[in-house]
Amino acid sequence: MKHRIDARFALAARENRAALVTFVTAGDPDHETSLEIVRALPGAGADVIELGMPFTDPMADGPAIQAAGLRALAAGETLVKTLDLVRAFRERDQDTPIVLMGYYNPIYVHGVERFLYEAKEAGADGMIVVDLPPEEDEELCLPALQSGLAFIRLATPTTDDKRLPAVLKNTAGFVYYVSVAGTTGAATPDFNVVGGAVDRLKRHTDLPVAVGFGVKTPEHAAAIAAYADGVVVGSAIVDAVAKSLDADGRATNKTVSAVTALVSALAAGVRRGRAAA
Template identity: 70%
Template sequence: MTTRIEARFARLKEEARPALVTFVMAGDPDHETALKIVQALPGAGADLIELGMPFSDPMADGPAIQKAGLRALKAGESLKKTLSLVRAFREGDGETPIILMGYFNPIYIYGVDAFVADALAAGVDGLIVVDLPPEMDDELCLPALDAGLNFIRLATPTTDDKRLPAVLKNTSGFVYYVSITGITGAAAPDAGKVASAVKRIKRHTDLPVCVGFGVRSAEQAAEIGRGADGVVVGSALVSAIEASLQPGGTPAVEAVTDIVARLAEGVRTSRLAKA
């Protein structure tokens, strides 16, 4: 059975363009506003949506996403409410892939079997769990795959050719290449190095390779999109949500969709620029 993620990348391949993958935190700045933001993302140009699962100890995230998670937790977001957000989104959109991204602890507390069943029923398509290495695939990866969820793994600049087969073994949907060493939003990626890394990964897999960490502008998105199957943007969006909370700030939904529209234009022109 083809998943929404696989179907979306097949369509984008026909259109000869990379995907724009957007990340926002569930429940940020509150549950209702977060739902409106997620509902608005496809219309603004997002091809796939990564939805953060708030967690109190997000070790791989930079300050912007850490603060987004804390805002969400303070507003009462939980994993159960995050799944209800996905269900509400699915009432109006049956095609845009939704990927839950975060850490294993909330899933472990929820119960792996219950979580996988409830995520599938809610309309979740894939999982990115950043603190579960391949050596722990029995914990969540294999049950998720058996249920029909894609399990997306991260590859980094330090993932060498010896390690890469283990990383890719049970990966499905796409490979998420972390373009810089360090936390999210810490630095801008080097498009040339990213393109070389994507080519190296593609020698080991037929899966699409999406690139994230550090992409903030349409120009960067266009540069990265020339050598990748998708461009992931997160910190820029959650920073816009934070700014919307300041006196006189642009409303959160509008602030996010304005950025996404510009990024989408960059992604959609990336291959034209290459030609």
């Protein structure tokens, strides 16, 4: 079965470029503005949208994304509303892949079977659930694959060749390589090491490899795009949202444009990277 994710990475490959994968938190700074942002991302150059499902204890996320989740929760965002956001996005865009990213607890509380049905029905294409290791694949990964949703796994600098087959076994869509040890946005990756890491992963899988964590600028994106099939940017985009808000943390008339301006610059950087490689 072909997914929108497969089609989008194939398109990027035909155009001899990496795909730009953008992360935003659903409901940040409020549900309506968040929907505007998500709807604007493809036009700004985003190939794939990772949509964060806000959670009170996001252990893999750095301060920027933690703050975004708290803003979203304070504004009333819920898992149901996040799925509604996907549904509303699909009313206007049937092509851009959406990957739901978050933690298992809210899915478990919602009910796995119910969540998978509603996510697929809403128009999601896959998910990244960072706190479920391969040993727990029967909990969510295998049911997700059976539902037609890609389950995207993270590989890290500490994932050695012995561990890698287990990580990749049921992965679909793409492999997300975490280029730095630590939380999101915490450090800048060593670009000299990324190429070798991507090559190592490609010896074990035919899936596209997207690289993220610490990618903040168009120059960073260009450096990653020289090696990877995809470049993932999250904290920098979430920061752009935060810096556009008023003193009370509410959206302004600059919020959406702050995000689209950054994403457009990142998309240009991604294209430069492959051309320069």
